[in-house]
Amino acid sequence: MTVQMPHGATHAVLNQVPPYEDVNLFEANAALRDAVGFNQPTLATEGLSALGKVAGSAGMQRHARLANLHPPVLHAHDRFGHRIDEVEFHPSYHVLLGAALHQGLHGSPWAAGGPSHVERAAGFMLFTELEPSVLCPVSMTYAVAPALRANAALQQAFSGLLASPRYDARFQLATTKTAMTMGMGMTEKQGGSDVRANTTQAWRDGEDAWGERYRLVGHKWFMSAPMSDAFLVVAQTAAGPTCFFLPRWLPDGTLNAVRIQRLKDKLGNKANASSEVEFVDAFAWRVGEEGRGLPQILAMGALTRLDCALGTAGLMRGAVSLALHHATHRMAFGKRLVDHALMRNVLADLALESEASTALALRLARAVDGSEDASVPAAGREHEALMRRLLTPAAKYWVCKRGSHLAQEAMECLGGNGYVEEHGEGVMARIYREMPLNSIWEGAGNIMALDLLRALRSGPIAEALAHETRGAKGAHPMLDRATQRLLARVQNGVDEIDARRFARDLALVTQGALLAQTAPAPVFSAFCESRLDGAPDAFGQLGASTDFDAILRRAAAH
Ligand SMILES: Cc1cc2nc3c(=O)[nH]c(=O)nc-3n(C[C@H](O)[C@H](O)[C@H](O)COP(=O)(O)OP(=O)(O)OC[C@H]3O[C@@H](n4cnc5c(N)ncnc54)[C@H](O)[C@@H]3O)c2cc1C
The missing domain is CATH 2.40.110.20 (Butyryl-CoA Dehydrogenase, subunit A; domain 2)
Structure with missing residues (x-):
């Protein structure tokens, strides 16, 4: 191929991919929109769409890059030697944190008239795609706010401030x-x-x-x-x-x-x-x-663990979008990467994982709404409380475990460019480094699996799971069989040595049952056939009968 080059240039820059920016992250995410619609059908989604636009904008991405490129600095003392213990952040950090509070992602669901936990969860996912680390104080504020109910004076003094959308960075009382x-x-x-x-x-x-x-x-x-x-x-x-x-x-x-x-x-x-x-x-x-103190900590931990699952689902979606975007624009061996059969298999498999994680994390958020809402009839509230107890450790365990695998594979889709930081412009590299954290903090994998075993003793779990999965009964023989196997294990008891395997299988069955109700048939059947009959390992091993077109169309960012 002959390419016109300016005088003195050694080569033309060809076949590089344009930046992934100015995308409405909510409108582009069919899996999230369907999960929101399933878990809260009456929710007006204009606010999420507006957040999706802001979070996907080039301007906010620039703030995310700068906040990560210029990490916070500790000033233990002032220049006169007085102890001040102050941490200084880049201005972009404050812009991002201000935007998260403005959106009500912190304590707002606990205030009268605040957003539902489902709406807040969807917003948290969208914001994570933009920048996850500023969400650490946001998530902790969300988890801590209800705990203050145990001290009426503190609750009175601070609950309004904890739900306020007007971020105030000043270091004072x-x-x-x-x-x-x-x-x-x-x-x-x-x-x-x-x-x-x-x-x-x-x-x-x-x-x-x-x-x-x-x-x-x-x-x-x-x-x-x-x-x-x-x-x-x-x-x-x-x-x-x-x-x-x-x-x-x-x-x-x-x-x-x-x-x-x-x-x-x-x-x-x-x-x-x-x-x-x-x-x-x-x-x-x-x-x-x-x-x-320990039961109180566990109650708070349950909420930050929800955020670990949500945050990972958001990061997964970000990684899949970048991989799809890259494969759509990059040519290799005479055609776009996204048109190569094996790359289609990898991308479709990543999209399945991202959608299943979104479905599970949003379902867990609905359990917080359902178990907190006094207007829900008692039987429904009890069911939601059991699902909240059960799905918190299962989702935190499995979604976060899959996150790092997914990030590695999504990075590989970008080839060498995926591994490059480039002064913070390498968003995929940032996602990859962030991923393991949600699996470690707020209780690492073993702690989650062990907590799930304790949750099995918290009520009539087999009945609750049968009730939870009934909407998917008969939808796919593999899901029916996996559900029966799971219920038998619940009834027979699970040993500590099997706790991780059980956590995985509980998450997979719940994801399958949700996808039966929220996803198009090609997504649901590919999920069941690739994950419910044997443990999932490397991505990109979907069967030849998979409807790759349908899965990729749904996942496509634009
Ligand atoms: C970036 C970052 C920020 C953090 N921020 C905070 C914060 O703001 N506040 C806070 O309180 N903490 C924070 N943490 C701490 C975090 O919550 C802990 O690191 C985490 O809970 C694990 O505790 P640990 O590091 O002491 O590891 P350990 O408790 O020593 O655990 C090490 C490993 O042993 C496993 N393990 C432990 N017990 C068992 C068992 N009985 N059976 C089998 N396996 C077991 C664990 O699963 C883990 O894999 C943060 C951590 C990080 C990395």
């Missing part, structure tokens, strides 16, 4: 701001999964307008988003692990004694700060009873 965010501090050096092993000590110090006040001495080995206005932390009292509200600023306007030791040097999640802290006689106010 929360009650003087237009909105606040909160973080969580559980993990210590000697153990994160085993919170009971916490050594941070709390001593009662008196009582005031915020309730019973304590002094805390100890540390946290991981405490993310240290510029949050307050934290829910666990410390030991004489009665055992107890939850406390720990503000950065005290009511008298002085800084609380929370010493930020250093920021973690992380693989990904670069825009977010994760710190190591020490409490030097820091003031904190008790939330809930002494010694009852």
Whole structure:
């Protein structure tokens, strides 16, 4: 091929792919739109469409790049030597966090008239496609807000600020701001999964307008988003692990004694700060009873675990969109990558995984709505509570486990360009580095699988699962058989050694049952045939009878 080149040029730049930007991420995502419609048919989706447009815009992508390229910096002291423990972020971080709060992705569903958990979940997914790490304080605020109900004074003082959409980055007493965010501090050096092993000590110090006040001495080995206005932390009292509200600023306007030791040097999640802290006689106010901290933590953890599944589903969708976009524009061996049979197989398989993860994560969000809503009849509420208990560890386990596999394969679709960071322009590389985090924090894989075994003892699970899957009965013989096998295992009991296998199979059956009701027939049947009869391994092994055209058409970003 002869190509005209400017004088002195060594070559023409050919066959490179245009940037993937200015896409309405909601309108382009048929799987998400159908999952929203299935879980909340009455929801008006204009707000999600508006968010999809903003999140997919070139301008916001630029903020995402800059916030990751210029990670936060800790200033332990000012130039005169005073301790200030302040973390400075790039302005783009504040733009992104402001946009997330404006959209109500933090504490808003808990406020009267706020969005449903399903709407918030869909928004959280869309925002994750734009930038996941600023969502760390957003997710923690969402999880912590209902926990404050255990201290009426704190609830009264802060619930409005925790739901407010008017982000306020100023580092000062929360009650003087237009909105606040909160973080969580559980993990210590000697153990994160085993919170009971916490050594941070709390001593009662008196009582005031915020309730019973304590002094805390100890540390946290991981405490993310240290510029949050307050934290829910666990410390030991004489009665055992107890939850406390720990503000950065005290009511008298002085800084609380929370010493930020250093920021973690992380693989990904670069825009977010994760710190190591020490409490030097820091003031904190008790939330809930002494010694009852663990059940409270578990209730909060359930909500952040929902966000891990949502966040991973959002990252998956982002990776699949980039892979499809690349394959549509890139030529190899005389035709577009997307027209090569084996590439079609890989892309279609990735699209199935992304859609199944979206369906499961949104179903879990509906369980939060259904179990919280007093207007739902008692039987329905009980069913939703059981599904919430069951699907939280199953979805967190399986969706997050599949995330890293999917990111690796999606990256490979871009060839060498997928592996390149290019000053933050390599979005696929950013997704790849982010993916493992949702599997680790808020309870790693084994902890989720073990929690699922505990969930099996929380009520009539076999009946609940039979009820949950009844809408898909007869839709595909493989799904019917997998459902029967699953129900038999629930009835016979599951051993610890089998907990991961069980978590996977529960997630797969639930995904299959959801896709039977939300996805076109080619997506549903390809999902069943590739995943329900033997464990899924490498992507791109769908059978020859698969309707690749239909699956790729549905997944296509534009
Ligand atoms: C970037 C980042 C930010 C974080 N931010 C926060 C934060 O803001 N607040 C906070 O409190 N924590 C935070 N964490 C900590 C995180 O929640 C913990 O790292 C996680 O829960 C695991 O705890 P651990 O690191 O102590 O590992 P461990 O508890 O030592 O676990 C190590 C491994 O052992 C497995 N394991 C543990 N117990 C068992 C068992 N009984 N049977 C089988 N396997 C088991 C686990 O699944 C895991 O794979 C953050 C972590 C990261 C990476």
